[in-house]
Amino acid sequence: MQVRFCKKLVLISVLFLFVFCKNSLQTGLDQVGAYSSLFKGKRIGIVTNHTAVNNNGVHISKIFQDMDNVQLVALFGPEHGVYGNAADGQKIESKKEGKIPVYSLYGKTKKPTAEMLKNIDLLVFDIQDIGARYYTYVWTLSYVMDAADENNIPLVVLDRPNPINGKAVEGNVADTSSFVGRFPVSVRHGMTIGEMAKMFKGEGWAGSNLDLTVVPLKNWQRRMWFDQTGLKLVAPSPNMPDLETATIYPGMCLLEGTNLSEGRGTDKPFKIFGAPWVNSKNLREYLEGFKMPGVLFKDTTFTPITIPGKAVRPKFENELCDGLKIMVTDRDKFNPYRTGVFIVQALHKLYPQNFQFKQKHFDRLIGNSKIRQAIQDGATVKELERLIAKGLDSFKQKREKYLMY
DSSP, X not given: OHHHHHHHHHHHHHHHHHHHHHTTOBOTGGGGGGGGGGTTTOEEEEEEOTTOBOTTSOBHHHHHHTSTTOEEEEEEEOTTTTTTOSOTTOOXXXXXXXXXXXXXXXXSOXXXXXXXXXXXXXXXXEOOOOSBTTOTHHHHHHHHHHHHHHTXXXXXXXXXXXTTOSSOOEEEEOOSOBTTBSSSOEEEOOOOHHHHHHHHHHTTSSOTTOOEEEEOOBSOOTTOOGGXXXXXXXXXXXXXXXXXXXXXXXXXXXXXXXXXXXXXXXXXXXXXXXXXXXXXXXXXXXXXXTOOTTEEEEEEEEOOOOOTTTOSSOTTTTOOEEEEEEEESOTTTOOHHHHHHHHHHHHHHHOTTTOOBOHHHHHHHHTSSHHHHHHHTTOOHHHHHHHHTTTHHHHHHHHXXXXXX
């Protein structure tokens, strides 16, 4: 009896700790009440989308509308729009009708104009990022910082966790400037969006003289993956449905810069890849020779179709594709970017008559042309690994100055 009682007591204690820890993490939005003095008497513009909800599922727009002595005067939306339902790359128009105008930062301009900002005393930024350089939300932040600085408007960034943890840093630093890598940041940066804002300002990349406040996370630890936070992950974009996809994305996004299907037009974007001319068994056996940690490949077939709101005419639409499914067996050992580069190398080597780079886009994603050229020149594994790590040590040192947790 005593043993059973002890076991029950231990079980109850574990469940209590689990529930307590699960609900203890707070985002910046969860803590706006403690920072109410920042907002009182202000006309507020919010840069946001559907991901900006608190622990109770209440959207930031309602939270600020319900605040005393605060006036919400404008919303600004990034790629995919304020509601997060626009397709990847789809240009979005501003909507000025109604009580609160909704301005697009992914249409005619990526940077708020003086006209958009003329009635605003304070800007607030709250969007869930996913921790990969290609994801455009952080670059929207950089342009908002520039606009706020130029128009002497303070900016408050409400911080959110990096879903794929804040410790792992991987991939070469971008040598070029684009909307998938405006500044010299590694592919997997291991930073929160608040920390990125501090880096942009501190390094003089954006908003050098900006009045910047970051409302921090509470009880977040850098080693945490999103499913360890107790928060619910709202899909940040139509083709980013879950944490597993976000984990794979820093490598598999590279296939967008090739003529291979990255799984768009299916219910497993980035988790599967292939083409009608791929031999699954042949490709799998070649990739297994790299002995990449934390990942397995499984033969699969799929047929991409046009899914409303997710893709516009995906590659190989309505064609049967042979390919592989990526299965992450140990996410702490898995190196998604390295894996993605070697998948591209394998495709180039095995299917020279069929495989093609979309050169401009691939180089833009990588951040330079060196890796593509090395693959085309038949570079060794060691040569590719040197290029994959280019600038990484320097970035890590720079990054340390801005870590908040």
